[in-house]
Amino acid sequence: MSDAFEGQREAYRRDGFVVVRGLLDVDEAMELRRRLVEHSGVTDADFDDVEDGVPRKWTSPAGVASVPEFQHLLFDERLIGLARGVLGPDAVYLHHNDLHAGYSSPGWHRDNVHRTFNAGADWDETAAPYRCARIALYLQTHAESGFKFGLIPGSHRHESRLVRWERQAPRFSTVRRVLMGQGLAFARARWIATEPGDVVIFDHRVLHCGGRTRGPKYSIYLGAGVQNHHFDRHWSYYRDLRADLQYPRVPETLRERLRSEGLWPSDEVPALDHVEHAFLPNTA
Numbered sequence: 663m664s665d666a667f668e669g670q671r672e673a674y675r676r677d678g679f680v681v682v683r684g685l686l687d688v689d690e691a692m693e694l695r696r697r698l699v700e701h702s703g704v705t706d707a708d709f710d711d712v713e714d715g716v717p718r719k720w721t722s723p724a725g726v727a728s729v730p731e732f733q734h735l736l737f738d739e740r741l742i743g744l745a746r747g748v749l750g751p752d753a754v755y756l757h758h759n760d761l762h763a764g765y766s767s768p769g770w771h772r773d774n775v776h777r778t779f780n781a782g783a784d785w786d787e788t789a790a791p792y793r794c795a796r797i798a799l800y801l802q803t804h805a806e807s808g809f810k811f812g813l814i815p816g817s818h819r820h821e822s823r824l825v826r827w828e829r830q831a832p833r834f835s836t837v838r839r840v841l842m843g844q845g846l847a848f849a850r851a852r853w854i855a856t857e858p859g860d861v862v863i864f865d866h867r868v869l870h871c872g873g874r875t876r877g878p879k880y881s882i883y884l885g886a887g888v889q890n891h892h893f894d895r896h897w898s899y900y901r902d903l904r905a906d907l908q909y910p911r912v913p914e915t916l917r918e919r920l921r922s923e924g925l926w927p928s929d930e931v932p933a934l935d936h937v938e939h940a941f942l943p944n945t946a
Contacts, residue, residue, distance in 0.1 A: 667747030679864035691858035725761030745886035756885035766872030774866035
């Protein structure tokens with residue numbers, strides 16, 4: 663393993679994320695942005711009147727896998743190299759990917775199955791380590807969007823009672839937002855001003871937050887992981903339990919190509935109809 667990957671792996675284990683500046687060329691990022699505008703119907707003009715940092719939102723669950731114009735990203739050697747350098751050489755495709763235009767989640771949250779710290783199977787690494795990650799690609803400049811991506815280093819490993827309390831206390835949260843904006847009073851966030859071609863790989867369990875925007879914002883999210891019971895649970899959670907997202911199945915032709923290139927999980931992912939303590943939004 664190269665020294666660069668060794669350093670990235672250590673940072674990922676410690677902080678729960680790694681930022682790689684300019685992993686994709688700017689021209690590549692701009693071409694992806696053009697395709698995303700064409701596919702979504704969201705253009706830069708839709709951001710001309712952004713109120714309170716929340717523009718028009720569009721998202722396509724499993725869009726990378728479903729839309730042929732983006733499938734090549736699943737085979738990009740730079741992205742595969744990053745995932746395997748950080749997660750391990752056995753990392754493969756994880757069916758959790760999205761296309762975003764104007765989409766930003768301003769509240770602090772996690773993307774894993776069990777989103778309350780230390781409650782649920784995601785937090786038990788006795789039998790196997792948790793090696794599932796999101797890979798975020800950004801396609802706009804900070805100057806035009808004002809967007810920053812916030813993460814709480816180490817929040818996949820520990821969370822103080824004060825942080826948990828302030829996230830759950832409505833009155834305090836209101837005061838905090840007035841005084842501190844999106845920051846947390848009892849945790850030091852790292853805010854990343856992203857540029858076209860920048861990539862962030864992060865553990866699903868890390869607390870993160872999409873910053874406010876004042877202009878165009880386009881991003882693509884991929885999923886990768888090492889298959890074990892954590893991997894299977896995460897895959898099934900989005901495929902079988904999150905009916906609100908309507909995740910489609912992986913197209914057969916794509917599945918066969920992933921398999922032929924060693925990027926498909928070796929074992930069939932079992933279907934789950936229930937996961938104890940899983941986060942499920944109230945859609946009533």
